[in-house]
Ligand code: HEM
């Protein structure tokens with residue numbers, strides 16, 4: 001069929017004719033591709049994350065400084081953190097979400113460790129990781145003090161590779 | 173076609189002789205769209221295919237029917253999802269049964285499609301122009317897993333919530349796009365209403381739609397490839413054929429009935445499980461994935477997420493590429509290829525059976541890569557090191573099969589050596605799964621089940 005239409009056409013020379021047909025066919029393909037991209041992009045944008053904000057935020061007042069004995073770990077389920085008072089009197093607020101795959105870690109007082117129920121990650125009281133599956137210490141929230149009260153800023157999570165002394169807050 | 177008889181029900185329903193004949197013709201015509209008129213007698217041998225493709229198809233039909241029923245009663249809003257399942261279990265007539273049939277069919281489908289895949293691999297049925305259908309089969313297996321995965325969230329109990337949290341977070345370890353991808357599927361950074369809506373739409377429309385289209389193509393391709401694979405005939409042997417109607421159709425019909433009866437009976441005895449309602453603030457302990465993912469979860473205890481994903485990707489890639497590198501066609505249709513292949517498979521399986529528990533135990537009580545390599549980033553010591561070691565073990569097994577006398581004086585050819593490594597991987601995965609199911613207790617610590 002191609003041949004026939006080519007020989008039949010008496011307008012101009014052949015190469016010109018073919019290139020026009022090529023042009024039309026090419027544009028058709030290009031337009032189809034464009035339409036596909038447009039639809040694809042529209043679809044993706046339509047489906048894209050509808051909410052990107054975290055679960056909570058804001059400042060929580062957790063109690064008087066002297067209510068926490070050094071070496072204690074207290075869980076705040078609604079704030080999603082553990083308040084840790086380390087031996088030398090400093091404070092840390094350790095996020096409960098495991099940096100591995102997102103389960104909530106649990107404090108096991110007998111062993112003085114955080115354990116994750118999902119893939120056996122364990123962390124020391126400072127949140128430092130101790131074994132294979134994870135590669136990062138537990139995240140923390142900022143702890144600060146006002147009028148002898150301990151406050152935790154849960155609006156911003158601080159991620160860290162390893163634990164360091166700067167992650168501990170002291171009442172000056 | 174003449175030798176099909178009317179069933180008694182057709183005789184009662186249709187009085188007119190001519191009309192009766194029409195009905196039979198139409199029904200047979202439908203069958204004839206799926207099957208050729210005659211099939212090799214050997215293709216009917218149950219011990220060759222174990223009917224696994226057919227059984228999987230029956231399960232898909234059961235899932236479609238029960239799924240449709242469930243849709244009328246299920247409510248995909250986070251505050252109501254769990255309640256609607258509870259109502260199904262306690263108030264709605266036959267609700268528990270319908271849900272159980274859906275649940276157990278879905279679980280069985282994972283098993284039957286996996287076994288189907290194994291059958292095809294072990295008989296080399298991806299050869300002789302069947303590479304496309306092999307890849308389509310892999311896609312179908314993947315879709316069966318995705319159906320299960322998306323359905324798993326819907327009851328909105330603790331198991332559902334944490335299984336989906338963990339596995340979607342796994343996605344976020346994929347380099348570059350992982351994080352975005354996770355947020356895209358969940359419709360946000362955490363499992364919530366958006367995730368439930370997404371998973372529901374995927375589960376009841378998107379995946380079943382794809383599945384039906386690809387499944388039809390799969391069937392068509394089997395015919396196009398000249399039916400299921402058969403051993404190559406010797407010069408003067410002739411293949412004996414039988415009529416599809418009634419021979420093949422009767423076997424299929426009987427198998428379908430057995431599957432349905434077994435599933436429904438089982439569902440009457442064991443209802444689908446339902447845990448406590450999802451609590452985003454507390455993971456259950458231990459928090460285990462669905463049983464068919466426990467092998468992977470066990471791997472996650474031993475190495476970094478990216479290493480596990482890497483191993484899965486390599487395995488998937490190798491499976492896709494297998495037909496293109498395995499050109500030994502003379503052993504098609506024979507279980508384990510040859511006496512050499514049989515030996516290689518046996519050795520591979522035995523290695524998997526013994527090596528896997530030993531390594532798991534060593535890692536549990538002795539190996540401590542983090543401590544042994546102080547100063548080395550964890551991404552190397554517990555990521556690259558176990559990843560490459562695992563691949564190395566497989567490469568060594570392959571090399572040994574190729575270079576030693578596996579059976580009598582014969583070394584394994586490529587096809588037979590790959591078979592041996594494959595047997596190793598399958599058994600290793602089974603062992604890991606068994607460890608995950610039976611030997612992991614609270615905090616995923618090693619426990620004895622007895
Ligand atoms: C390949 C096929 C399918 C598989 C493997 C599958 C798997 C599952 C699984 C594992 C669940 C969780 C229920 C439980 O285990 O308790 C589920 C739930 C559900 N599925 Fe499916 N499904 C399939 C097809 C369908 C289809 C075609 C529909 C709808 C037309 C559907 C509708 C539903 C609904 C409404 C639920 C929620 C009710 C419940 O959780 O019991 N499914 N599915």
Ligand code: FES
Nearest residue numbers: 098100101116119
């Ligand atoms: S989610 Fe905590 S160890 Fe995997």
